[in-house]
Amino acid sequence: MTPQADSTPDEQPPDGGGTSDSGRSNPHGSSGSESNPGDAATVHENTNYLEAEVNILRPSTPFMRDHLRLIWVGFLAWTLVIFGPVTATYVAPETMTETTFLGFPLHYFLVAIGGPGGALLLSVVYSWRRDRLDRKYGIDHDAPAGTPSQEASGDSEVATDGGVRETNVGRGSVDNTLSEDEPCDDKPYNDARYGDNGRHRRRS
């Protein structure tokens, strides 16, 4: 497809490509991606997303490549579902209006029911495939702060220092459970990015 961005030296193109291919060809989608989550997840952990250029025409990380493939396939299907029937009606009005389906003239059915219904169906498929992509890369949105790297770097000590209590007072009791982790939410992220360097700095 497109050349690898220079800024992500850690990732290995064959790995990323291979993983996505196996995920695609495996009929049991989720189990397929779970059987080799290591590859994608490793690539993911070694990718610094803040150094990867964002350009819809030039995906620069394996994740972005996979995501954009999903997006473009979805977009193509959507274009056909939404503008296909009306174009067909323009090109071949007689065939489209004289054929009937469930009592409807075909063109009417495909537009009035096929359009909204198709968009909804595609939305479900996209969101489901997108969630699968998260799993493939070992990403869990339900536990934003509870990743292993956090505990490993001793964040909990830092998080329970005096500052947090003050914050809790400001926030009211509703958020107590969350707020302990919250100030450090992006930490696992930074750990991954800066590796030992970042960790070292925090310790010092």
Place this chain on the structure above:
Amino acid sequence: MTIELLGVVWLSVELWSLSALVESGPLQLLPEALDSSFKPVPALTTIGMLVLFLAVGYVFAVADTDDMWVAGRSIGNVENGMAIGANWMSAASYLGMAALIALSGFYGLAFVVGWTAGYFILLIFMAAQMRRFGKYTAPDFVGDRFNSDSARAIAAITTLLLAFVYAVGQAVGMGLVGMYIFGADYTVLVVVMMAITVGYLALSGMLGATKNMALQYVILIIAFLVGLWAVGLAQGYSTFVPQIEYGALAADLGAEFTEPFRGDDSYYLWVATAFSLIVGTAGLPHVLVRFYTVENETIARWSCVWGLFFICVLYLSAPAFAAFGTDLYLSEFGQMWGEGGMSDAEADVIVVLAAQLAGLPTWLVGLVAAGGIAAAIATTSGLFIAGSSAMSHDIYTTILNPEATQRQQVLVGRLTIVGLGVITTLTALDPPALVGELVALAFALAGSVLFPMFFLGLWWENTNRQGALAGMITGLSIWVIATFNSVVPATIGFVGDLAGENNVFSTTLDTWVPAIGSAFVAVPIVFAVTIVVSKLTEEPPLETKLMVRQCHSPQPMGKDTTAEDVVEDSVVTDGGDVVLCEASQQATDERSEESEGPRDKSEAHDSRGEH
């Protein structure tokens, strides 16, 4: 104190405009076939609904700006989906959609398709990224992404303009449907209904409105579906799935109902209209703000899917309602299309009219009518919130008075709501087009100006301030020219005289850049202008690029974190000495001290205050 004062001001303005109109003998919209008289049970149903909305609004009433704008960012999939649905199911969907399908046939389906298909584009290209960006309003996004207060101002003005055009359609719908229930003048009803909407909004912030909107969705969809089922059963059109069963009827109704591309409604116009509505959907501020209210991007995506589902329930039913209404009207009056057929005002109430002509009991027709009013109020409240936050947050606080206190912001926000209410009311008294067409104009505006900025801003990091400004001005100009050419002459008498026969200045322009589908032409031009200007000028600063990258990173983000926070933190870390957690801890402390609210979700707010 302030609220009472505003109430008095509002009331006197309304009374003044009312008396002025009664004296001058205003033009009256009158759907003649509609049984317009005061009916106690439907009136009680409507009042009951409104009291319920106000009560819920009262319970959640807040004075704190952070709660007012994004409802604590704590809303789940289905609930947020319902709020999206209720926001969407305006008078244009509930009433106007069936009207367009009944009067315009196959062309009307461009609206069904355009207003649903857009959610897919929103979902795959924007919903999650917007959530990660984490800004309150569309102007916030544009201003922060392109580092420009001018861009923010243009987006804010566009938001205000949108709220106004869109709300006019709602006010017309409320007034027309109100006639069935209250039997009063159209003028009186528009004024009273808008007063109720504005009064409600002045009291409750968005937390109230959000809870409310899920409730409004439920009430709305029940009213619509019960009405549809009852009409289908009573007349023997359908049994359980009228959404599918109207097929044979539609085919029998005659060429006008199903024939593609009849009259002026060309293939080009169909595609342009649908395209315009699609990009408009993806650029509409009051839709996007819903994605800021959820906890994380997964929920943003799934609530978009749920929102589309809830919208589809209505949009698959509306054509059935239109078919039933058309058939009933034909058998009652003999003629549907053209001179002597159904008038615009009658078409806009066809949902209620169908229920009435089918001989349903008054309370049931009243329920359908009350649903129409609820639809209009739900949408108007969402629009006015977006408009008032654009004013208080983006124009007043950011540009005019950076030192503004929360009290001042709330006051400006409320004054904007009142102001919007007044001009909307006045314009709605003599509306220039069908409800659905008015709303479509707003979509063309959102699609031409805001959609390209969101799309390029999120998907191409090199889009810069100069490109955005040039693009937005281009989009705004195209929309203004198209609207001035095609819509304004029919609305304002002396402009119409200047324009000549067909009430358009240029027929060619009207054919290729129709006001309702102007985004079809505008979007490619705005994209091109934005890209070329961005390429010719300096690249945006690194922080901006980092924010864009953060929007696309698959890394989970904290509940109240914005892309900006993450980027700031990373810059701090890079700097060396400062320990990351302390830095972000400090930021959090500052934030909670400043807002002193029960929750802390004002990152966008405070970072603006700091710089």
